[in-house]
Amino acid sequence: MNVQYKKGVIELCVLALLEHRDCYGYEISDTISRRIDISDGTVYPILRKLKSDGLVTTYLQEESGGPPRKYYKLTETGSAQFRQDRAEWLQFIEAAKAIMEDDENDEK
Amino acid sequence: MTKNEFLSLLQKQLKQREVEDIGDILQEYEEHFAFKLRDGYSEEEIAAKLGDPGEIAAQYAAASAPRRNNTGMKIIAGTGLAFVDIVTFPFLAALYAFSAVLSALAAASLTVAVSYIGGLNPYGILPPMPTLCALITAVTMLALMALSVLGVYFWTGLVTQLVKSYLRYRKNFMAAASGSTKLLPYPVRLKTPPQLWRTLRKIVLISLFAFVAGFVLTYAVCAISAGALEWWHAWNWFGGALN
Numbered sequence: 001m002n003v004q005y006k007k008g009v010i011e012l013c014v015l016a017l018l019e020h021r022d023c024y025g026y027e028i029s030d031t032i033s034r035r036i037d038i039s040d041g042t043v044y045p046i047l048r049k050l051k052s053d054g055l056v057t058t059y060l061q062e063e064s065g066g067p068p069r070k071y072y073k074l075t076e077t078g079s080a081q082f083r084q085d086r087a088e089w090l091q092f093i094e095a096a097k098a099i100m101e102d103d104e105n106d107e108k
Numbered sequence: 109m110t111k112n113e114f115l116s117l118l119q120k121q122l123k124q125r126e127v128e129d130i131g132d133i134l135q136e137y138e139e140h141f142a143f144k145l146r147d148g149y150s151e152e153e154i155a156a157k158l159g160d161p162g163e164i165a166a167q168y169a170a171a172s173a174p175r176r177n178n179t180g181m182k183i184i185a186g187t188g189l190a191f192v193d194i195v196t197f198p199f200l201a202a203l204y205a206f207s208a209v210l211s212a213l214a215a216a217s218l219t220v221a222v223s224y225i226g227g228l229n230p231y232g233i234l235p236p237m238p239t240l241c242a243l244i245t246a247v248t249m250l251a252l253m254a255l256s257v258l259g260v261y262f263w264t265g266l267v268t269q270l271v272k273s274y275l276r277y278r279k280n281f282m283a284a285a286s287g288s289t290k291l292l293p294y295p296v297r298l299k300t301p302p303q304l305w306r307t308l309r310k311i312v313l314i315s316l317f318a319f320v321a322g323f324v325l326t327y328a329v330c331a332i333s334a335g336a337l338e339w340w341h342a343w344n345w346f347g348g349a350l351n
Contacts, residue, residue, distance in 0.1 A: 040154075041137075044140075048171055070139075
């Protein structure tokens with residue numbers, strides 16, 4: 001699949017993970033790359049972009065036996081943006097799926 | 109590629125593309141290596157799965173680049189907004205002024221109510237009436253005060269939302285001019301919690317009823333006790349035009 005195309009969806013996936021709870025960078029990268037075939041390095045620039053857009057913020061938290069970890073947290077704007085984008089995206093794939101399946105039926 | 113090779117290559121590429129906060133970015137990838145090493149992967153495997161440092165650097169550059177080189181567009185957009193502001197800000201200020209008017213109404217109603225109940229008459233300004241009429245008028249005035257206080261709450265809240273919405277619009281307008289990401293438009297509605305909202309609605313309905321009922325009752329009681337429909341003339345409120 002087109003990499004550029006995937007990246008937009010991954011942005012939405014990152015927001016979805018953060019909607020549940022705050023995560024540190026590796027957690028997000030790991031969760032996504034376990035399920036979606038992308039290079040591990042892809043998620044970090046996305047996190048950076050989300051932060052500069054004001055959709056997420058970061059804070060440091062001490063971990064037992066290690067340096068403090070940088071956690072990502074959804075802002076109010078990020079949360080609102082996610083809910084809207086999610087609804088649009090789900091509607092979009094629903095419609096796309098219907099069209100593609102119609103196509104298949106016609107050929108048979 | 110080892111961890112150090114990967115990181116120094118990434119650093120070089122980021123510098124070339126003038127990305128900001130390089131230390132912060134490298135920190136993130138160092139952490140990534142640390143986690144993966146703990147899971148038993150080799151540095152080479154980890155670096156390979158991360159992808160090409162040049163490509164990663166390009167993604168960072170793409171995320172922050174549009175912010176820089178659109179000064180011309182920004183100036184044009186900023187000038188345009190300045191002209192819109194000349195109209196908008198006084199308009200919004202005028203909307204706030206209505207809150208001040210409603211506050212004055214609330215204060216005046218309260219003063220009248222307290223004066224009638226306490227039998228005061230500051231500066232001799234209140235027209236005299238029998239005690240019963242005065243008490244009913246006081247209650248009516250208290251209802252009017254409740255209505256205007258709530259009016260201040262709703263109106264001020266709404267105008268504040270409007271101001272925020274306009275500020276968000278300005279921000280998005282500038283963001284569009286400089287090519288950075290736009291935020292969602294700010295919705296203009298009160299964010300009163302539902303429970304408080306229901307309570308306020310109840311108070312509005314009760315006050316409205318009390319005000320209308322009090323108004324009618326005042327007229328009726330005054331008319332009866334003065335024995336005239338135009339009781340204000342009977343009591344010579346306006347300087348005895350009829351007498």
